[in-house]
Amino acid sequence: MGHFCRIRETFYYFALAVIGVGCILGGLLAFDFWLFLRLPGNFARESKEVSIRSGMNASAVSRLLYRQGVISDARKFYFLCRFRRVGQKLQAGEYAFSSFSTPGQVLDQIVSGRVAVQRVTVPEGSTVRDIARILKEKGLASDEIILSAAGDSNLLRTLGIDANSMEGYLFPDTYYFNRSQDEKAILKTMVHQFWRHLPAGWQERAGELGLTLHEVLTLASIVEKEAVMDSERPVIAGVFFNRLDRDMPLQSDPTAVYDLEGFSGPILWNHLKRESPYNTYRNRGLPIGPICNPGAKSIKAVLFAENVPYLYFVSNSDGTHHFSTSLEEHSQAVFRYRQLKKSTVAGEESGSADTSSP
Known part of the structure; x- marks a missing residue:
């Protein structure tokens, strides 16, 4: 009987020890995960840009973020996705993550789809070719696809354009696009802006x-x-x-x-x-x-x-124009413009010579 009691007592203390170790390990793991949630993935000053492709699951996104230095642990981030039950709610797009973003903030940004945007300014007088070049330089679109889509008859019809090109219908303005938008979506945005800005009546x-x-x-x-x-x-x-x-x-x-x-x-x-x-x-x-x-x-x-009453105009070389009602008056204005242009060019050449001389 005494022997049995000793065995039971030994087992009791062993169980307590196991439970104690388990609690300590659990506490350490919980503390480690607590730190993971509250510390940024990196302390670099620059933000991290990451492109999440359509169809990527939570595991793939976690590994991508880890490789890019956005988070410090892919497994913990994946567990966080599962714990919050948002693994199926991760949105594709081009993201810019602050270097001080915590894993929770990173996850919130992806779930809400707060993608990075590029500021694009299209000046008045830009042609379709100009716009294609601007978008290409911003890394937002293929210039070839833009030019092709701008003449797509089906797309033109759906946008209410009775022409064979979007030339004239892409409103010059400042836009904010993201890399997840395709070329047609970008052009649609610009045409919609055109319809909104047509003068009343x-x-x-x-x-x-x-x-x-x-x-x-x-x-x-x-x-x-x-x-x-x-x-x-x-x-x-x-x-x-x-x-x-x-x-x-x-x-x-x-x-x-x-x-x-x-x-x-x-x-x-x-x-x-x-x-x-x-x-x-x-x-x-x-x-x-x-x-x-x-x-x-x-x-x-x-x-x-x-x-x-005017029928003619010619530049004054200062942004303004001289307007004329007769060809004779216009010819005189053109002559003055050419003389002014010649004197300007001569002055520039003289200035260049003076600058280069000892």
């Missing part, structure tokens, strides 16, 4: 002018390329309307080189003589479509052009 006004929306945008794109000062946009539009009314060619230099891929200027006499459906030196009336994407001010300038 544009349909009625276009009807009064006897123009379709496509024709309004075509003329607005020429105004966009010609005008520098906002105050002159309605005046320049008025000049072009006067020339159209008199069946005079618009003779806008930018139209002569629009479809020359990679053109960077200057515009020469041989450009003005080239065959092109956009060249308003060779063709009367409007070109077959816009030569850029005009801003709201140029569109409004066409819809509400000033009633002016």
Whole structure:
């Protein structure tokens, strides 16, 4: 009997020891996991950018975050996903994680889909080719896919564009895109912005002018390329309307080189003589479509052009233009412009010579 009691007592103390060790180990593991949840994965100053692909499960995401230095332990992060029951809620996308983000904050960001965004500014007067280049430089899109999608007839139809290209319908603005958006989604965003920024009452006004929306945008794109000062946009539009009314060619230099891929200027006499459906030196009336994407001010300038007597204008080399009612007056203004340009070039060359001399 005494022997049995000793065995039971030994077993009792052994069990207590095991339980005690288990509690200590459990406490250490709990403390370790507690530290994991509260400490960032790295203490580097720069943020970490990680691309989570569609279809990646919690285990794959955990390993990816560990490899990229966002978290310190893939298994613990996976356990955290399971514990919170969010393993099926991880959203694909391009993420930027702060170097001080805790695992819980990282998980919250992925579950809520707070992806990194790129700020993209599309200036007024940008062409589709310009926009494709800008998006490519930002690492957001393939320029080839952008150019192809911009002429996709099915996509154009779904966006309400009655034309063979999105040229003119991609609104110049500042956008915030992320790398999880494909090229079509980016273009759709820009076209939706265009429809939102059309001046109020544009349909009625276009009807009064006897123009379709496509024709309004075509003329607005020429105004966009010609005008520098906002105050002159309605005046320049008025000049072009006067020339159209008199069946005079618009003779806008930018139209002569629009479809020359990679053109960077200057515009020469041989450009003005080239065959092109956009060249308003060779063709009367409007070109077959816009030569850029005009801003709201140029569109409004066409819809509400000033009633002016002018038929001609030429640059003053300071952003403004000299407007003329007769060819004789215009010729004199062109002569003054060329003389000013020659003197400017001569001055620059002289300045360069002075700078290089001892």
